[in-house]
Amino acid sequence: MRTSIATVSLSGSLTEKLAAASRAGFDGVEIFENDLLASPLTPEEVSARCADLGLTIDLYQPMRDIEAVPADEFARNLRRARHKFELMRRLGADTVLVCSSVSPLAVDDDALAAEQLARLADLAQDFGVRVAYEALAWGRHVSTYDHAWRIVDTAGHPALGTCLDSFHILSRSTGPKDVEGIADIPGEKIFFLQLADAPLLAMDVLQWSRHYRCFPGQGGFDVAGLVRSVLRTGYDGPLSLEVFNDVFRQAEAGPTAVDARRSLLVLQETVGIAAPPASVAPTGVAFAELVTPDAEPLVAVLGALGFTRAARHRSKPVDLWQQGEARLLVNTGPAVRRDGTGLAAIGLESPDPTAAARRAEALLAPVLPRRRAPEDAPLDAVAAPDGTELFFCATDRPEHANWRTDFVATTGPGAGQPYASAARIDHVALTQPWHHFDEAALFHRSVLGLDAQESVDVADPYGLMRSRAVTNADGSVRIALTVAAAPTDDTVHAQHIALATDDVVAAARRFAAAGGRLLPIPANYYDDLAARFEFADGELATYRELGILYDRDAYGEFRHCYTPTIGKVFFELVQRDGGYRGYGAHNAPVRLAAQHAVRRLTGG
Amino acid sequence: MRTSIATVSLSGSLTEKLAAASRAGFDGVEIFENDLLASPLTPEEVSARCADLGLTIDLYQPMRDIEAVPADEFARNLRRARHKFELMRRLGADTVLVCSSVSPLAVDDDALAAEQLARLADLAQDFGVRVAYEALAWGRHVSTYDHAWRIVDTAGHPALGTCLDSFHILSRSTGPKDVEGIADIPGEKIFFLQLADAPLLAMDVLQWSRHYRCFPGQGGFDVAGLVRSVLRTGYDGPLSLEVFNDVFRQAEAGPTAVDARRSLLVLQETVGIAAPPASVAPTGVAFAELVTPDAEPLVAVLGALGFTRAARHRSKPVDLWQQGEARLLVNTGPAVRRDGTGLAAIGLESPDPTAAARRAEALLAPVLPRRRAPEDAPLDAVAAPDGTELFFCATDRPEHANWRTDFVATTGPGAGQPYASAARIDHVALTQPWHHFDEAALFHRSVLGLDAQESVDVADPYGLMRSRAVTNADGSVRIALTVAAAPTDDTVHAQHIALATDDVVAAARRFAAAGGRLLPIPANYYDDLAARFEFADGELATYRELGILYDRDAYGEFRHCYTPTIGKVFFELVQRDGGYRGYGAHNAPVRLAAQHAVRRLTGG
Known part of the structure; x- marks a missing residue:
């Protein structure tokens, strides 16, 4: 039986992953989209590299949030899919993974899902592509393999089949009976089989308790609400912290104890039984x-x-x-x-x-x-x-x-010159020591009076990173705290200063004209942008020429580019329009891979 | 309001933890039993140290599996409790935490639980101690705070109250309503309040999927069963691994890819579609x-x-x-x-x-x-x-x-001497590189034909370790694989060779007579042994004199002691009686702390 491995299962750049898979004797690979986007190789070069290594490309993945959506949204999805099918033809990949939708736009309508997946399969067929539809365990309306199969069966399209994933099936399973329904699926309609195991303990409240507790204010519990309830009973014993945490177990006791005390001080302030000097947020x-x-x-x-x-x-x-x-x-x-x-x-x-x-x-x-x-x-x-x-x-x-x-x-040349490229500092990004990420968020929130935003995971080629921003109310102070998922001596995770500009294209051109060289971004990234968004004529070509990245959220748009790294610091030029709230986290994997690539070239 | 912190929340030896808590401004501490057992200080010295540091001992914890058990078991529990109450008097601690039972011996009988807890409180009162009963979220019959309170209320004993823990309450909570019942508890019956926060993500299947997947055979899923089901459908596509794993993301791609292929080879062998040369287990x-x-x-x-x-x-x-x-x-x-x-x-x-x-x-x-x-x-x-x-x-x-x-x-002196202390090698313990623990278990199981036993967590003073043994059927080959919870350069996690003896006392005496010095074990450890087990006259004194540790499981008894560490290796003398199956994991925290203490003294 042929064996394959998803590139996301291995560490490093796409070429490192392909070489490792080949050396280990795999017959094929699943190309994970982000690995391709971050690669400087064209799709044709990736295809040729795989052929050289004796690897077939068995799957391109993932395509998300396609089905059971309003017509105008589905039209946009088909447009995006067409781009990806063209890309797959260049890659020589004939099967695409479509995950069941997690979009809030998706409706609970199996007939609509089947109809739209059949239309997607129609389009795929024109490109010689098969669509493998998979139920994510956390899919919005479709989260079980048998449900996904019923939809595929209803659609009845030759280019549409199902993909089974052992994680998504077994993570929801309560016993062997749960997989019996697989027997009802004709083998030729199972287009793909993805395998993963997982420790059972991760879902267990005992393991959660023994490894992941943290100090009040560092997690997601309403500890203050609980303390208020207890205080109303007349309880007058101590507030005591009992925290089992793998990270704290390794960290130095002194700073952890200070972090712990700060957490209780803030908690007491929150419930109104202590009044430290009031918070003065920076402006x-x-x-x-x-x-x-x-x-x-x-x-x-x-x-x-x-x-x-x-x-x-x-x-x-x-x-x-x-x-x-x-x-x-x-x-x-x-x-x-x-x-x-x-x-x-x-x-x-x-x-x-x-x-x-x-x-x-x-x-x-x-x-x-x-x-x-x-x-x-x-x-x-x-x-x-x-x-x-x-x-x-x-x-x-x-x-x-x-x-x-x-x-x-100074009276030197240029002194007192007016504003040229950047109007102000947009944000500062600080890499945190591994042991102090939760502490850092609490520190910036409580000591400086900033608001902590949600943590986001960012995939670096050599490890996962977590990032969390703390900001003041009007966004004039923004600090992005970043940490590697585990200790690493990799120094590419540098600090950086992002400078706000109202015209990133002009600033990038001025930087280049002055002899600067912005971080080069792979062409695959721009192909993906073309699939995801529509741009004015020439706009994308300009970004591609200059190495400008693009993102959009519910509020506005974000365009940004990067200088080379000097020592442990680099600069970013950012243009926020229409109230965009993020930091381009979606683009961070591509940026990190590009910085790794530069380092490898320069030995830096 | 007074503030406290459990010693388990901080890293290091007990004295380091106390000093850190004091410097950070805490008023008191909860003494976690294992921290005391691993400390060379007597209870009186701990008490004096706390007083010097301005810390009260607000809680001694935990006492487990006390209530709702058959009479003879409860008699043993009371005997154990008496030892601990005596210890608490020496410590100057007046409140003990009793966690709701997780014992398979416990029955679902609130009246019996209340009656036995009242009897425990009676005994406690004689020592000036209060009992704080807490519902563990994973308690066998009592897992919610209101249930624990009803039992305390039924018991109606002045020395019995409840302990509330934000983790145990909020980890089971689905909304603010769940804490409303706290208002029904009189404040004076809440003997203690423990606080911890936790990230919500650890229980989420999406996070489980994105961070903790592993290769088939490395987790707890029946992946082979699923693959058999799929093969019966006639599926003939590839077997493809899709594994999102934080550790693999950081590990070198080459070895990870080999590990991945091995996993699929074993999987194919298991489901009967590949036949590598048969396993030959060592003897x-x-x-x-x-x-x-x-x-x-x-x-x-x-x-x-x-x-x-x-x-x-x-x-x-x-x-x-x-x-x-x-x-x-x-x-x-x-x-x-x-x-x-x-x-x-x-x-x-x-x-x-x-x-x-x-x-x-x-x-x-x-x-x-x-x-x-x-x-x-x-x-x-x-x-x-x-x-x-x-x-x-x-x-x-x-x-x-x-x-x-x-x-x-050789013809030198001693050559050909008969068996003296050790008959054979009982087991070898190997510290694994952080990135290769799951790989190592699969390797030893599949390549060598050994059986992998359950993973156990072992608390080292400076970080948590995981240990997993692989053995052949008759136990004549036993390898204990150990890994730190996260990378560390701490070299105390040495490899060791355990030598089987049928008389560890005699072997220890011979070692001492020959000028050897066994690892010194703290006296507190032996006080705890006295509480947990009954020994023949003088037996415990001998263990205490020599530094012999003791454990017992359902099958038999285990006595063991340790040599000093030379470079990265040390030796253990072990006496297994009556089919004891373990490796003394219960004693490992004490052993690890003792090794840290020796290193600190010798600068090794």
């Missing part, structure tokens, strides 16, 4: 501070991004680079030279820096010594869990100490 | 091979363990140390000097070494080159996923190549 990013042993490469990129050197610190080797409201400090002081180029500090514009610092201290944030010359402005600062220094600033507000008075304006 | 351990740059420390321990140098390899710097059927090779060859002292190879006694090697090769085990002199016995060998070399041997069986003919008997 903007005053500056980001970069440290570097060698300013030249950094300064070259800053110049190409439209920054000019506006001022120099009175007593320290620190330059202020500026355009619009985007301010970057470049620090070449001796104390910071050891670790290479990186992001060391963020200045947060605060309505009341002193009050913000008081709250931070009350919530056990490590207060940093004010190492400064007597004449310098007195700035309060604390250290975030990842070591980043957070300064509470007031910029050019007479009633507060002003950090800018420590800087003397 | 014993021929030898274990240790490599070392400096044989002196190792040889000193081996001598004290009763081994004598029996032979030397004809052409290599390898000595055979032996007693009874326990054979250890000590290799000081230049190729192996770099990594320090460790376990490099296991010789498996095989009924048919050639056939065993053929199967291993068919199942993609890396075949090792037979680097040997022309006159040496031709031995087949493969590498296990952790790099350990596995030799397929026939010892002194004329029809097969005999590894012993490569060795020349």
Whole structure:
């Protein structure tokens, strides 16, 4: 019997995965779409590579949210499918996986699902493609293999069959009887069989309890609601934390204990039995501070991004680079030279820096010594869990100490130039030490008064990452906290500074004209964009030429591109339109793979 | 409101945990029993340390499987409880946590539960202790807080109250209504409140699917049963693996692909559509091979363990140390000097070494080159996923190549001495690289024909470990595979060789008389043994004097003790009586903590 493996089961770039599958003796592969999008190889080159390696492409996957939707939505889905069928012809793949819909647009109507899947199969047939329809265990209306088969059977189309996946079937199974219905499916209508096993323990409340507990405010429970209920009974014993957590078991006890106490302080504040100094949310990013042993490469990129050197610190080797409201400090002081180029500090514009610092201290944030010359402005600062220094600033507000008075304006060329490419800092992305991700979200939320957004998983070629943004109400302060799923010494997970522009195309062109080279993005990515969205004439060609990525959410659009990485830091130019709320997470796997590819080429 | 934290929430030794809790500003702690057992401090010293640190001991926990059991079992439980109440008096702890029973002996009888808990509270009261009864979410008959409260209310005893735990309540909750019943409990009957949060995702089938899939044979699904069902339909497409797994995403693609193919080969064999050479289970351990740059420390321990140098390899710097059927090779060859002292190879006694090697090769085990002199016995060998070399041997069986003919008997003092302390190798414990634990279990099962037993979690002071044994049918080959829950550079997780003795006390005394020093075990451990089991007069004192650990299962008894660690390897003397099946996992946390303590003292 022939054997296959989905590329998503293996680590690395697409070519690494194909080579590993071939060496291990597999006959074929399932190409996982994201692996293709992130690959610099054209579909024809992927096809040829597979042939060289003795691998057939047994499946292209996945196609999602196709069936049982309103007519206009289905028309869009068919358009998207046509793009993918063309791609499959180039790849030489003859079977596509269609997962049962999880879309809120899908209706519970088997007849409609069957009719639309038959129309999809009609189109597929024109391209020599077969459609294998699979029930996801968490499908919105179709979540069991027998239900998926009934729909396929109703459709009665020769190019439509079913795909069986052992995970989706057995994860819902309560006994051997549950698979008996497979006998009722004719073998020739089973177009594909995907196999995976899984530990049974992951669904067990005991395992959940022993491995995944976390401190109040770090998970999804309404712990405060429970505590309120208990307090109303007159309970006067202690609030005690009992947390079994695999990560905490490995982390140093000292910081974990502080994190734990902070969690209880915030909990007590929430239920109204403690009143630490009130939260003072920041209103903007005053500056980001970069440290570097060698300013030249950094300064070259800053110049190409439209920054000019506006001022120099009175007593320290620190330059202020500026355009619009985007301010970057470049620090070449001796104390910071050891670790290479990186992001060391963020200045947060605060309505009341002193009050913000008081709250931070009350919530056990490590207060940093004010190492400064007597004449310098007195700035309060604390250290975030990842070591980043957070300064509470007031910029050019007479009633507060002003950090800018420590800087003397330069008279060099370009000083005082107007805004060129970027108006301000859109967000700062900080890679967190593995042991401190939950702590970091709670810290930024409670100490800084920012709101934590949902965690999202981001697939890096060499491991999964989690990302969670914390923001203030109007989005003028956004910090994206990122962590690898497990410890890794891979340094590509750099910090980055995203600069807001209102015309990313113009900014990218200026960057290129100044000799900069933006991160190259694979052509496959743009083919996928063409399938997913409609663009104005020439728009996509421009993005492809410049390496601009595109995303859209319910609120608006997002266009962004990346500079090379210098040391541990890189820059992003972002254009948000119409209130887009995200950070382009959908594009992150492609960006991460592109950064890996550059590293491999340059040995960086 | 006072704040507390359970010691289990923090990493490290008990004293590290207490210091961290105090520095972070907690008012008190819950002492988790295992932390106390593993501590060298007496209960009085723990009490004094807490007082010095400004911490109260708010809870001692947990007491398990107390209530709703037959009278004779309850009498034993009361005896155990009395020991713990005495301990609590020494500690100065006045509240004990009793978790709802998970014992198969417990019956579903609230009146009996209430009556027995009241009797427990009676006894507790004599010691000035209060009993806080808590419903575990996975309790056998009592799993909700309101049920636990009804039992406490029925009992109506002043020293009996309830303990509420946010995890146990909220993990079962479907909405805010579920906590409304808390209002019905009088505050003074809530003796304790434990708080933890948890991510909601761990229970979600989508998250299960995206993070925890594994290759067939590595999890708990009946994948073979499903494949049989599919094959009966006439399906003739490929068997394709689609596995989303956080660990595989980080692991190198090459070995993962081989692991994946092996999984499918075994699956095909199981369902009867492939027939690799049949499995040839080993029938014993021929030898274990240790490599070392400096044989002196190792040889000193081996001598004290009763081994004598029996032979030397004809052409290599390898000595055979032996007693009874326990054979250890000590290799000081230049190729192996770099990594320090460790376990490099296991010789498996095989009924048919050639056939065993053929199967291993068919199942993609890396075949090792037979680097040997022309006159040496031709031995087949493969590498296990952790790099350990596995030799397929026939010892002194004329029809097969005999590894012993490569060795020349020494005439030195002690050569040919009879069995002294150990009769044979009981088991070998191998620490697995983090990325290869599931692979290792499948490898040993499929390639070597061993049976994999259940995984057990073992709490090390600095992180959780998982352990899984693979054995042959009669237990003459036992390999314990161990892995840290996440990567760590902590080298205390050494490999070890357990030697079977029929009198561990005598063997331990001989070891001490020869100048050896067994791993010292904390006195608290023996106090706990006294609470859990009844011993003959003087028996426990002997164990305490020598550092012998004790365990019991449904089949028999286990007594064991440990040598110091040399490089990355240590030895264990084990006495199995009456068919005991385990490996003393219950004692592993104490052993691991004791090894950490020794390392800290010696800086090793």
